[in-house]
Amino acid sequence: MEAEQASNEKRIITMKDFLSHISLDCVVFGFHSNQLKVLVLQMKTTSTWALPGGFVYEDESMEVAASRVLKERTGLNEIFLHQFHVFSDPQRSKQNPAVPDMILAGVTFPEKSWFEKRFISVGFYALVEFSQVNPQPDELSDACEWINLENIGILMLDHNEILQKALETLRMQLTFQPIGYNLLPEKFTLSELRKLYETILGKELDRRNFQRKILAYDILTRLEEVRQGVAHKAPALYKFNLVNYKRALDEGLQGRW
Amino acid sequence: MEAEQASNEKRIITMKDFLSHISLDCVVFGFHSNQLKVLVLQMKTTSTWALPGGFVYEDESMEVAASRVLKERTGLNEIFLHQFHVFSDPQRSKQNPAVPDMILAGVTFPEKSWFEKRFISVGFYALVEFSQVNPQPDELSDACEWINLENIGILMLDHNEILQKALETLRMQLTFQPIGYNLLPEKFTLSELRKLYETILGKELDRRNFQRKILAYDILTRLEEVRQGVAHKAPALYKFNLVNYKRALDEGLQGRW
DNA sequence: GCAAAAGTGTTGTAGCTACACCCATGG
């Protein structure tokens, strides 16, 4: 206790000690031809792949900044978006390979040492409808593409870790909430919805039990239409019943106590 | 797409636009005489109550910074600590009532406008054993106290919102994980554990069903001892079985698919 | 001895798993 006191008096607090830079990175999930995909950028000078990200303006919340960034990368407004973790290992942004790209892009900064400071990044995950997205590279990259989750290689900085954590979060949320609304087109079959669940969870689900369970939630509306032009029996199309879907989200679906 | 291009070329990125300050705030939960308590500070000049918090050094992760702050406020090392949300509403730190206290405490800062920038804060929640804590105010406050959750009044800035979100997170985690290990003393009765659950969840639980359910997890070891000196039948004491407890944490306890 | 809390047992029900079975369709 006395040691505490002493160190308190001795210490002179200088706010320069506390300067960090804050950024955000987004893991954008899409679903197409029964595969989960992630939106990634290829950096200009190093050709390494990276998650879309950016900085936050002074008058923005992190959420607004993430929406802005994703609007630029996908063309979409009103994206389903959730923050899931802050990545702040002081080593994470050493030798940031994006710095040459920033200089190339004409980024100016207040002082020479600006890029030597570490970056703290807030991770967001987004769920988007694959077909609605028009991928656009940013100033630092010359490609923006969907890559199958299983084909994602080494990403810039700690972006593999960010992706991993996003996936874990998505799996957790899936148990609680009827995700799928944001990833699927308006009309879909139960098999497509099941494949999505199987892909996210990384395991197979019993076709018949899945069907009854998801229908029991009463969040789907069966349409008159069936999917045409496929082999075998034509499956019925469904869409989400928004009212019941939102109610289910509020209540949560499992876990009692 | 062309509009995108045009705006990209027109815009000159100046990193000064992106300067924000990052801080952290902690919701420290303790449990004593069957009540959930939160550790709060009383600020020097305004006498308003606030959550313990601080800034992050350049060579620290947010987690390390939060541990350091809580070590100062509680005297404890090795605190159970989890980040749960980033609070970044640009209005949240307008008219920060802590600024006079900072000036009083001799805090120096690089430029006059430093405090006019907004603060982005990472929220952490901590679970500690009440009796082990030795509450210590910081440089900006002249009191550090446990307050019953239900008696918490108006807090500084958006700290009520932060507390609320911490509680929601704790409730969510409770369904998944056998919390209680960090909040209770080494030896405890099943009634005490149940009261803790009831307090966090805000509702009563059936005594007998709770007992069987929690024992079924196989994370508790029944001791030979009983609690002495209480009215009525002496209840058995239990302690956590750390091996099984950790296994249960890994697996998660509920939610199938 | 009686009030109050601890400890153990029982029963009905909801929801799940693991199947069997029939239907529709494209090749």
Place this chain on the structure above:
DNA sequence: CCATGGGTGTAGCTACAACACTTTTGC
């Protein structure tokens, strides 16, 4: 006509809520 996937049904099991009942202690 048959392989394949869609749609519906059912039996057995598990987990849980809602109870009843007994035991132990302080006053």
